Amino acid sequence: xxxxxxxxxxxxxxxxxxxxxxxxxxxxxxxxxxxxxxxxxxxxxxxxxxxxxxxxxxxxxxxxxxxxxxxxxxxxxxxxxxxxxxxxxxxxxxxx
Amino acid sequence: xxxxxxxxxxxxxxxxxxxxxxxxxxxxxxxxxxxxxxxxxxxxxxxxxxxxxxxxxxxxxxxxxxxxxxxxxxxxxxxxxxxxxxxxxxxxxxxxx
Amino acid sequence: xxxxxxxxxxxxxxxxxxxxxxxxxxxxxxxxxxxxxxxxxxxxxxxxxxxxxxxxxxxxxxxxxxxxxxxxxxxxxxxxxxxxxxxxxxxxxxxxxxxxxxxxxxxxxxxxxxxxxxxxxxxxxxxxxxxxxxxxxxxxxxxxxxxxxxxxxxxxxxxxxxxxxxxxxxxxxxxxxxxxxxxxxxxxxxxxxxxxxxxxxxxxxxxxxxxxxxxxxxxxxxxxxxxxxxxxxxxxxxxxxxxxxxxxxxxxxxxxxxxxxxxxxxxxxxxxxxxxxxxxxxxxxxxxxxxxxxxxxxxxxxxxxxxxxxxxxxxxxxxxxxxxx
Numbered sequence: 365x366x367x368x369x370x371x372x373x374x375x376x377x378x379x380x381x382x383x384x385x386x387x388x389x390x391x392x393x394x395x396x397x398x399x400x401x402x403x404x405x406x407x408x409x410x411x412x413x414x415x416x417x418x419x420x421x422x423x424x425x426x427x428x429x430x431x432x433x434x435x436x437x438x439x440x441x442x443x444x445x446x447x448x449x450x451x452x453x454x455x456x457x458x459x460x
Numbered sequence: 461x462x463x464x465x466x467x468x469x470x471x472x473x474x475x476x477x478x479x480x481x482x483x484x485x486x487x488x489x490x491x492x493x494x495x496x497x498x499x500x501x502x503x504x505x506x507x508x509x510x511x512x513x514x515x516x517x518x519x520x521x522x523x524x525x526x527x528x529x530x531x532x533x534x535x536x537x538x539x540x541x542x543x544x545x546x547x548x549x550x551x552x553x554x555x556x557x
Numbered sequence: 558x559x560x561x562x563x564x565x566x567x568x569x570x571x572x573x574x575x576x577x578x579x580x581x582x583x584x585x586x587x588x589x590x591x592x593x594x595x596x597x598x599x600x601x602x603x604x605x606x607x608x609x610x611x612x613x614x615x616x617x618x619x620x621x622x623x624x625x626x627x628x629x630x631x632x633x634x635x636x637x638x639x640x641x642x643x644x645x646x647x648x649x650x651x652x653x654x655x656x657x658x659x660x661x662x663x664x665x666x667x668x669x670x671x672x673x674x675x676x677x678x679x680x681x682x683x684x685x686x687x688x689x690x691x692x693x694x695x696x697x698x699x700x701x702x703x704x705x706x707x708x709x710x711x712x713x714x715x716x717x718x719x720x721x722x723x724x725x726x727x728x729x730x731x732x733x734x735x736x737x738x739x740x741x742x743x744x745x746x747x748x749x750x751x752x753x754x755x756x757x758x759x760x761x762x763x764x765x766x767x768x769x770x771x772x773x774x775x776x777x778x779x780x781x782x783x784x785x786x787x788x789x790x791x792x793x794x795x796x797x798x799x800x801x802x803x804x805x806x807x808x809x810x811x812x813x814x815x816x817x818x819x820x821x822x823x824x825x826x827x828x829x830x831x832x833x834x835x836x837x838x839x840x841x842x843x844x845x846x847x848x849x850x851x852x853x854x855x856x857x858x859x860x861x862x863x864x865x866x867x868x869x870x871x872x873x874x875x876x877x878x879x880x881x882x
Binding site for chain 1: 463466467470473474477478480481484485490493494497498501502504505508509512515521524525527528531532535536538539542543545546547552
Binding site for chain 1: 560561562564565568569572575576579587588591592594595598599601602605606610611613614617618621622623625626629630632633747750754757758761765772773774778782785788789792
């Protein structure tokens with residue numbers, strides 16, 4: 365059974381590696397941030413599976429923390445002050 | 461019996477994760493990619509959590525798993541809304557066919 | 558039957574190295590920041606695979622959460638001119654040759670050394686595990702990592718608290734804290750989420766602090782979570798009352814180090830050896846140190862994200878709603 369968990373975790377890790385292409389390519393900064401959100405969710409799934417495979421409650425705690433904290437980076441991104449926008453007049457190009 | 465259920469649910473979650481990543485890579489627009497990332501992956505995670513619930517040893521573990529999933533759901537939904545709102549305010553172009 | 562474990566580790570390693578290369582060598586700094594957040598997430602996975610859940614907890618709390626926010630805030634303060642690195646072409650022949658020569662020399666020699674040392678991998682060494690486990694009863698906790706960090710090697714942890722405080726002093730000496738976020742009207746969704754998350758973060762942080770005595774956890778992880786909570790409160794539009802910058806803030810930031818020094822002084826006076834806890838008080842002292850360390854770490858990390866020293870209090874103007882001290 366634990367082999368199955370590990371195998372599934374392996375496939376999920378591959379989806380993270382493939383999703384990195386979006387971070388590299390994504391034309392705007394928002395696209396890149398989006399991919400980070402995906403990685404957070406997938407990492408939670410991987411950790412839950414690993415925690416079940418090794419029967420370790422500590423790993424499930426790590427999953428809980430990641431679930432709590434990926435939102436924070438995204439929220440900071442949404443509310444950050446961008447010097448370019450602060451000095452540009454309204455209606456200019458979005459210089460993300 | 462529970463092992464079979466766990467196996468089936470885990471196998472069922474796999475296409476959702478793959479769909480999420482595929483959507484992230486192939487959808488034409490930021491707003492479409494948001495759909496893929498938040499909906500598909502959260503559902504995949506929900507199926508994984510359900511599968512692991514059957515293997516849980518104690519009530520504490522069940523509550524732990526459900527809390528993790530709930531938090532990911534709430535975070536995903538909120539972040540999707542906030543990102544889309546900011547993108548719209550910044551003037552991000554919508555994709556038209 | 559193919560074992561997925563080693564394949565998992567191999568893919569993880571390759572992805573980590575590729576990520577590190579991409580984020581260091583790329584031109585766009587924002588892309589580098591997002592790659593760094595992903596790097597933190599994958600490193601937490603790596604720590605889990607290496608069998609170190611304590612470090613994985615700390616890495617998840619700091620790498621996935623705080624560092625991402627810190628770098629994003631810092632990046633927002635740079636202008637777009639600095640956000641894309643200018644590539645500087647190497648000019649002279651020596652400059653062009655040096656990287657190639659270094660790589661051609663270093664990589665083969667490291668590879669040869671590693672291959673020669675592969676023979677040693679056959680014997681598994683447990684390090685100090687047996688010694689620590691044998692002394693666990695008198696250490697005051699049930700968790701070997703906490704016993705090592707806060708009892709056997711408490712000296713290192715004491716110095717760590719000092720280093721954190723020094724780092725904060727360095728940040729404060731560079732600049733004054735500016736408002737971190739836009740002054741625009743807040744989305745009610747954001748306010749609601751921060752109201753929902755903050756109690757959960759405080760409770761989970763307390764749970765991590767408490768379970769550090771018998772399971773992976775402890776002061777550092779709890780402090781990092783709590784600082785994420787403080788950051789979340791600031792994101793949700795709360796601000797501290799205007800009398801907080803000043804003595805209360807400085808007291809909170811240094812209380813971890815101060816309490817630790819107090820315990821050191823007391824043990825020095827009573828036992829003639831610093832940090833030699835009396836047996837019956839060991840658990841209590843460890844808990845005391847950890848509680849204050851959690852608060853101090855939370856305040857220091859949150860103040861680091863704020864990015865500068867608090868404004869002077871004699872400027873009696875009403876603070877803007879989003880100003881962080």
